[in-house]
Amino acid sequence: MQEIPVYLFLGFLDSGKTKFIQETFEDERFDDRHERTLLLVCEEGEEEYDPSRFAVENFTIEHVSQEDLNAETLGRIQKKFKPERVVVEYNGMLLVQQLFEAMPDGWLIAQVMTFFESPTFLSYNKNMRQLVYDKLQFCDMAVFNRFSDRFSQEEFHKTVRAMTRRPNIVYEYENGQAVYDEIVDPLPFDIDAPIIEIEDRDFAFFYRDLAEETEKYRGKVVRFKGLVAVDKSMKKGTIVIGRHIMTCCEADIQYSGLVCLHASPLPLRTRDWVTVTARIDIAYHSIYGQKGPVLKASALEYAQPPEEEVATFF
Numbered sequence: 001m002q003e004i005p006v007y008l009f010l011g012f013l014d015s016g017k018t019k020f021i022q023e024t025f026e027d028e029r030f031d032d033r034h035e036r037t038l039l040l041v042c043e044e045g046e047e048e049y050d051p052s053r054f055a056v057e058n059f060t061i062e063h064v065s066q067e068d069l070n071a072e073t074l075g076r077i078q079k080k081f082k083p084e085r086v087v088v089e090y091n092g093m094l095l096v097q098q099l100f101e102a103m104p105d106g107w108l109i110a111q112v113m114t115f116f117e118s119p120t121f122l123s124y125n126k127n128m129r130q131l132v133y134d135k136l137q138f139c140d141m142a143v144f145n146r147f148s149d150r151f152s153q154e155e156f157h158k159t160v161r162a163m164t165r166r167p168n169i170v171y172e173y174e175n176g177q178a179v180y181d182e183i184v185d186p187l188p189f190d191i192d193a194p195i196i197e198i199e200d201r202d203f204a205f206f207y208r209d210l211a212e213e214t215e216k217y218r219g220k221v222v223r224f225k226g227l228v229a230v231d232k233s234m235k236k237g238t239i240v241i242g243r244h245i246m247t248c249c250e251a252d253i254q255y256s257g258l259v260c261l262h263a264s265p266l267p268l269r270t271r272d273w274v275t276v277t278a279r280i281d282i283a284y285h286s287i288y289g290q291k292g293p294v295l296k297a298s299a300l301e302y303a304q305p306p307e308e309e310v311a312t313f314f
Helices: 017-026 071-081 096-102 118-127 129-136 153-161 200-212
Strands: 004-011 037-041 059-063 085-089 107-117 141-147 168-173 178-180 221-229 238-246 254-261 273-285 290-302 310-312
Touching: 004 017, 004 096, 017 085, 017 107, 037 071, 059 071, 071 096, 096 129, 107 118, 118 129, 118 141, 118 153, 153 168, 200 221, 200 238, 200 254, 200 310, 221 254, 254 273
Parallel strands: 004 085, 004 107, 037 059, 037 085, 107 141, 141 168, 238 310, 254 290
Antiparallel strands: 168 178, 221 238, 221 273, 238 254, 273 290
16 A cells, blocks of 8 residues: 655644745745645635746645544545645644544654644633633644744743643744754753652653653663552453553543562552652563563552642643
């Protein structure tokens, strides 16, 4: 099956998606391989495309409403046009998952860019945090348009990094100058310490960093407080230890745990709070269904629940 790259542009109305895509299609370098290009537009903004200025020669524009954004519609468009690449301008009020579920076989996300209008970003984040998080969690680059000295790069940076460390961040100033974010995010714990001490307030940062850069923790010894989960299917001496983590809002709270192998005589049960000291190995485990961090506990003892049982990035 032919793999078809999908370039996904996310953001709310007036965030600059259409302008950026228009300029991209006007660039001759974007058409150097003369691929059949499908521009899939999933919202109607104030700015419209001007195809007469496109350097791309073999293209089609298809407008798809929320109601028609499904596998049947996209499959029909795929069969009709047979695109070799797809560019999607996505509706900021829709969850990205709806698009993922509708994409035909062979469509593969190649790049995701998310655009925000700087004057409204913090307000959107405050009032529609789940939608903002949805547009950031998969993106490779976050672009803040209409940026100026009235705004704080540090505040915007901190807001993005509270949700994800994945994207590069670019501040597009009103004079057209583009400035890349170079703010360094130090970890709230010492990864080079003989025992990495994870405070209760820092568990979410630890878990995310471990998930994103697993290999650098190989052989490290860590100590933290966590919530036990056990199941009858687990072998003796195997438990899961973790915390409930809230990434953006209460609706997305989920238990995030790590496999732990131990020799403790404690009769551990689900929902017990414990403090664990363990060496981190990277190995396959059936609970993950793939390679992942496996804790090999050297100490395990009961603990009091933390003041805030749900870990956050805030």
